[in-house]
Amino acid sequence: MKNSFNRRSFLKTSALASGGMLIGFNLFNACKSDVKLPVDLSQLNYKDFNAYIKISPEGKVTIYSVNPEIGQGVKTSMPMIIAEELDVDWDDVYVVQAPLDIENYSGQVAGGSQSIRRSWQPLRETGATAKQMLINAAAAQWDVDVNTCSAKMGIISNANGETLGYGDVVEAAALLDVPEEVSLKDPKDFTIIGQGKGNVDIDKITTGKPLFGLDYKEEGMVYASVLRPPAFGQVLESFDASEAKDLLGVIDVITIGKKARALLKAGKPNWSVKLSTTDKVVVIGKTTWDVIKGKKAIKAKWKTDSALESSEEHNEKLLSLVNGKKFRTRRKDGNVNKAFANADKVLERVYESTFLPHNTMEPMNFFANVTPEKVHLVGPTQTPEAAANAVASLLGRPIEEVHVDLTRMGGGFGRRLYNDYVMEVAEISEAIKKPVKMLSTREDDMTTGVYRPASTYKISAAIKDGKLTGYHLKEACVNSNMYGLIPNFFPAGAIENYQVDSARLKSNITVGAWRAPYTNFLASAEQSFFDELAEELQVDRVQLHMDLLENVKRNPNPKIDYSPERLQGVLKMVVEKSDWGNVADGVYQGLSVYYCHNTHVAEVADVTMENGVPVVKKVTCAIDCGIVVNPLGAMNQAKGGVLDGIGHAMYADFSFKDGVPSANNFNSYQLIRMGQTPKVDVHFIESNIAPTGLGEPTLPPVGAAVANAIYKATGKRLTKLPYIKNMNSKTEIVG
Amino acid sequence: MPTFNLKINDKTHTVEADADTPLLWVLRDKINLVGTKFGCGIGQCGACTVHVDGNAMRSCLLQVSQAEGMEITTIEGLSEHGTHPVQEAWKAIDVPQCGYCQAGQIMTASAFLNENPNPSNEDIRNAMNGNICRCASYNSIEEAVKLASKKIS
Ligand code: FES
Ligand code: FES
16 A cells, blocks of 8 residues: 655654664654654653654664553554554563653544544554664665565565665664655565554562652652641632651641732633632641641541532432423424324433442542742643643643652543642642652542533334334533533434533532543433334334445444444444344343444343342453454453443442532442453454554443343443442442 | 651651551652552452552551561562562563553562462462452463462572
């Protein structure tokens, strides 16, 4: 495949002073025309390029990758793509997490499952360009026609049977012009892509080496723990720190909050999450335990500053919003009002979900060292650029003085998109003039979070002469609404009269993205609704979907965001792989098909009833995510998403009472445990299409697959999360 | 502040700490063994699991004063070269996602297999039920424990 993308614009090469060749490239945009590559590795900057490849005179390849790793495996899959096109032995490839030098830097975000999709083409072209330059250098050295030369596994050969290793020609290659045109491999010739490659950090993880933010230390570093209001709606009134200060390991007790308030007052943009206006009490100590103990010894008084809200009221208000008339219309095809007026029958259901905490296994934490010269920040964030900008504004420092180094992240799920904790630690370090690590306890994390917003959906279908003629989706959601693409997901385009409306409930509870935002519950609602609709229409559940997708194929609609063919593909596959309809007595199956984050997924849950409690025995999952770059990583992601989805749909019980969260640790909040997990059987559609993400898409559909199976087992339709609680089953926390 | 002599990974460490300090924080902050992780601090998640006299224990619940005189093994000392059968199985199956919980998972699994080298699937699920993996890598953990048991027995 010839490709004449203008490589000069996003890639540059140089010879390293220490020997070897350096390639700098940009994944998402062109580099400026006047930028120069450094000739010394200590000078690597991420202003002009967001990644580098070094090829050493020994032929070893080091990739300096900037994308943060949150468990999605991009630290492995991105280098795989480069190595594939560069054509080197995977064992000769090393990956280094690059530090971030923030000026002019953009595009580094781990979220939205977009990393792979956006970088696929530039990564391939970079690898292929480097390979071509090495071949060109070898051809020049041999003085033969470059077209008679080829390269494989790090060795270049010519028609005379001569060979040169990449390392032998790197110096010469580095001085050549970047070719305008390179060949990309035919996907059927891939040798690395499509092969399961283990996590590049596996040895460090299995032997407990320092990797995570929590593990980072510096000489002279102290620890900090932050006391925040126990309820949303409260602010600090006064506090007594005398007991805390008497503790041996406590160095000081301070307050922070002024800087954040000043930012808010100045009307600065909100990069992360609504900054809270309260003062916070910060205990500084010699060790983590000192500050945890110190914090417990603080006697604080809180005063009410705004409403102390409760979930019961939220739920009532959300319900009245979906039943009301004030909406923002997000999409409108045909005329739903007319369809409903003319209908013989209307099916209408309301689905309700709760707030959810993220509960990343590694709690929020960050390191800061604020000095007159620079601001050094180290830790786990999904949005380092936003973190640097926020801190620069907060402290009134030029962005050039702010440096962020990323660590591996113990989970993200959206929580680390928000840099409230980075801003806190920066304010603390500036105040105490010391390097400091701020860490949250589980209680801090669960009770002062950025929650998945509670939301309510009302779905109505108009039925005329046994046919579906109208579909109306109404959303009411706390502090936010579904993002703009969602109204273009299925069933948009499949039904003539189709409308999506949103309403918003204002609240002082902070909300934000949570793994597969909005779709994580919308899919449960919609796919439960379709199950009921099939029954109402007396058509087969699979057939209903197939027919609706057929409609889309017959009447192509440019304003849809999914592929009807690919949805049909995963549906067919899951029917076959799950033995749909052919299971043993006492096993009940539920189906769900969903598209989000550019990936098409169908799932079937097999459920049995044990003592009146549903037990998910198996989930079959068919996925079309284009080319599967790393099947091992992809499998992990897919299974994790399914189990996470089951856990949260079945058990996650979280609410507020007078502003106070109902749970604060794992003894009062059920995260799914091994004993509650089914086997997940994952199948990928074979494909030559560019890859799409897997961090999120398997999660949304599974709730409905389980609910639909439980309906078959019990005759009860579940419309409210968490399912187990709302079945009136036993709900004690399993630990 | 009192001092304590701790035997960790076959080495003796003398540390100064408040008597009520959980072993977890002594390991992480004083001895620089950061492989043992903090997840909940109340014995619910298993991220902080270490071996104490060969048994899997939650280091967030064990006070340093109680740990004196005991043989403590952390993930760093489970094997010299990271080749304990459980570590090998973890690599073979490529278990970790974010990886944060995995040291605790490995420590629970290795102590369990020591007791029960030939477990049934149900035994494995019971033994591992105390360790939370927020990334839900449970299918792979189950497989890896099974694989390790085959290597051990
Ligand atoms: S940190 Fe010890 S069990 Fe969770
Ligand atoms: S791998 Fe992320 S918590 Fe287990």
